[in-house]
Amino acid sequence: MDTSLQTESLLHTGTTFFPEGVGPFASSMDSLFYFIFWGSVIIFVPLILVSIYFLIAYRRKRENQLATKQMTHSTFLELAWTVPPTILVLIVFVWGFKGFLHMSVAPLNSQEIHVSGKKWFWEFSYPNGNKGIGELVVPVDTPVTLLMTSEDVIHSFFVPNFRIKRDVLPNRYTKLWFEADKVGNYQVFCTEYCGDGHSAMLAVVRVLSAEDYEDWLAEANSGDDLPLDKLGEKLYTSKACATCHSTDGTSRVGPTWKSLFGSKKAFVGGGTATVDENYIHESIVNPGAKVVAGFDNVMPTYAGSLNDREISALIAYIKTLQ
Amino acid sequence: MSQVALNYLNATKGLKSWFCTLDHKRIGIMYLICIAVAFGLGGFFALALRLELISPKEILFTAKQYNQLFTLHGAVMVFLFIVPSIPASLGNFLLPLQLGAKDVAFPRLNLTSWYVYVFGALFCVYSMVAGAVDTGWTFYTPYSIDSATSVISMTLGAFILGFSSILTGVNFIVTIHKMRAPGLTWFRLPLMVWALYATSIIQVLATPVLAITLLLLVLERTMGIGIFNPALGGDPVLFQHFFWFYSHPAVYIMILPAMGIMSELVTTFCRKDIFGYKMIAFSSLAIAIISFLVWGHHLFVSGQSDYAAMIFSLLTYLVAIPSAVKVFNWVATMYRGSIQIKAPFLYFLGFMFLFCIGGFTGVMLGALSLDVHLHDTYFVVAHFHYVMMGGTVMAFIGGLHYWWPKMFGRMYNETLALIAWAFVMLGFNMVFFTQFILGSKGMPRRYYSYLDQFQPLHAFSTVGSWVLAVGFILMAFYLIDSLLNGKKAPSNPWGAMTLEWQTQSPPITENFLETPVVTHGPYDFGMEKQS
Amino acid sequence: MSMLVNKPHHVAHHFASEAQEFESARLGMWVFLVQELLFFGALFVAYGIFRWWHPQMFIEAHHYLSWKMGAFNTVVLIASSFTMVMAIRSAQVNERKPLISYLLLTLLFAGVFLGVKYIEYMEKIHHGLLPGHFFSAQGVSEYLHLFFGIYFTMTGLHGLHILVGMGLLVWLLVRAIRGEFHSEFYTPLEMVGLYWHFVDLVWIFLFPLLYLIG
16 A cells, blocks of 8 residues: 555554544543443353253154244343343443544634545644645544545545544535644544555544644645655655555556656547656546546546646656656 | 156156146245245355455456346346245145145146246346346346446346236235134144244335336336436436335345244244233234334435334334244243254244344444444445344254155255255355454445455455365255155155145145044144153 | 126125125225325325425426316216216116226226326427436426436326236126126125225325425
8 A cells, every 4th residue: 555654543543443542532442342341342242152051951862752832922031131221322422422522513612624535535734724635634632523525426535543434525625623632643544445455445543743744834835845756755745645546557547647748648538748857748638538448437626635846757757757 | 666646747758747836835846946046046156256355456356346246146036036935845845735725825826936037047047147147136227227238137036026926925824714624723823833824924015115116127228217316307216216215124034934944943942832822923014014114224324214214124123022932932942841842943043043143243233323324335345144044044953954855755865964054054154254353343335346455364264165065065065965865755854744744745736634623722742742 | 687696705705794894905905005095105205205305396396287187087087986986876776887888987087197207208208208218308496307207206106006906806797797796796896996096196196296296
């Protein structure tokens, strides 16, 4: 998987069933899980033991052996195994509902970040106008509200460490909030099936300390000092090009970038062209215009997501991949 | 060999006598064959999926092929296998026998249902060869509107299969109301019949909503009417509501008949009257009714209103209670019985074990806050496999072993059955228990690739799928072998009380030499002592 | 009428009596109709939701429909329900000629209904009021095509049910001419009658909901 940042391990942190919990929802949710878990064990194990006892004690030893007692009902027993489970599940219900309400009402002072899901990457727009792909940067101990929408099909935004998830719908906004209380890099998954790149539609939440966050804000537009082809190489992973385009010649969802520049391509619906600067620019801004034969028209437009310098940087980078 | 008695299998000969038959037993056998083929096909897709998932890298399939595989696995298993499995095969065979009737109320309609099923299956097969659909079996819009694969043929296939299901449901309801033998009052019905009755009600009430939904999806793709398409002002979440209005009750179409089989198995192999007959019968009906009101628990993270979510969660817990009551009743039935551990009873025990785990994890998923974390992860995948496969498939296989001597007049090899059961139980838990942990740790479902840290658990799960496959292959072997070499079965090998055991094995074409008159309950083992 | 010979009816082998056979058929038909109700029910729900979201658009859209043609068709269908009932009654009292005439009349009314529907559809097509991709009309409200998507789906499926009903009526007609229906046996007549009334009933809901909004 091409993620530039190493995230905290989900499997090797936390408890047996849960990854390490970060933020306000984890503790209540994990306790509820283990409440149900141990409640189930307390019911399940005796049930199995009793069944095994019955199997041994009442095993048929002679072919014509009959049951020693016929019993068709017992009001006491039936009440005993109907009423307590009902009370238990009602407790679980109230507990779950409270937690759910907590998750659905964001604090008023939260910082708002727009999230856009596209096949197959996440784009984040910050209040100061900055945009980022595949990486959500937030300060620690600050409530953050994500205002999310999709450009194409339904996606779903899931951060296991935060215990949050919400569908991301086209033509509609959905909300999600969290407050990270620990610095670190946390894994984001798309959890609503969205096509070929679904399992590659990942992102990272970078939770920074207050000072680091200030630094990040200050250098957010850095990259100006990088040479174009180096910037392009950086953008290749940070803007999620790598999800669909390889640089080693293997074919993914889109054509590989290796030896792309200067090659001759045939297009869906006829026509051919040599790949030059103009073609690459067009393919980034208006990907559906000329789709290389053998591939589907699935790439979203990057118009507005990349500035001119960044597009030039990508072109420069592709030129180096001969 | 002695002369084989005249029975429904040898009464008439030739392919035509099968394809034009009106005999519910033959139609049941024809369904059984189709369903077994569908199960094999779906299982094959499952093995391919698990093989690809042994590593996060590409092994055999591309991402697109993987997506097509899990879609076909789901669609085949749901629409072609598990929905019709028990009602259409065992149900068709048994219902008139257990009612003491000569046939179902509408034999021609019954045969029509089978042809409709085959016709729908052909559409599904066409979809597989003509660019295999990749939307997931749920066909969520707008992805299914845009997908370049053969969505329409699979959708039409499911649409047509739905009508087969509806017609079977209509047929069963009328049969149970009107075709009962003299003296067979409602509370003398075997619990299998009650279960089939509740199932049929859901089939009739829920399936048409799926039908219209799928039809609208077809219109969406062909004409773009826009109801589900956000680009045209429609609402993709409406599709989810419509879809789950069918597909949640459909879960009970799958599990209720399985519960019916459980009641038959536990009474026969314990020689006991069932504990809490009325509770079990009415809980089937209660489940059937409440099941229509819980569909929203599939949409807790879709953005529906918090109050809707609250009500759906509460109702979800209410529907869990009758299922729990049934489990307790079955255990109570074992008390002071005369318990004989044969293959069908092994599957009864397997069901109890796996279904309980499925149920408890269901309680976790029904909790609103927990569902936010667990939704669309492997935890859900594991949960519904514990319920559907650990529940329905275990019961189906248990029932198949139980009624096998009645259906074919042959006994199978009991030792091999025990070995196969052990493989199935071990393999199943290896595959799916692992997935509970994967899921709650954060592994999303329908992922072609995954984080490297998950690989050991995925690999373990894949190895489990091979153990499971060995169990099923062994089962297929000894069951087919029994048809050729099996010992001849007596008319009542298990000493059961219900009516189907009071005619010869296999039964004659019109089931009973003379219409039976019923004078006692279905599990009245206490009578034997007195007489 | 006595000069016409009635064909005796044979009870199917798996039924104990004629009464059991009749009761089974009737229950089966009712259960089937419940299924039909749910089938259309989902469409009514979709209608309700979109009307709730776009009330102005629905009011504008219904002006493109001719309430006069709709009302005429309503009367035609109600009349056909009446002739259907009369056909069953004629069988019950062993009057074969009126039976055949009433069936023919029902068939005729059904044909008239579809004829009017055809004229309405052609008009919509002419004005570009087709659903989805084919929609080309210019309206004031946004999403006008949604109404016509729903309109064509609902009336189209209803029309399909009328067409199926006409097929069943022809089948009844053939059997009636053969003399298979009489006071002893008229189950198929009664069953198709139930179906026919259901199809009418659906129209009785469709008419005000689609034609008489606002």
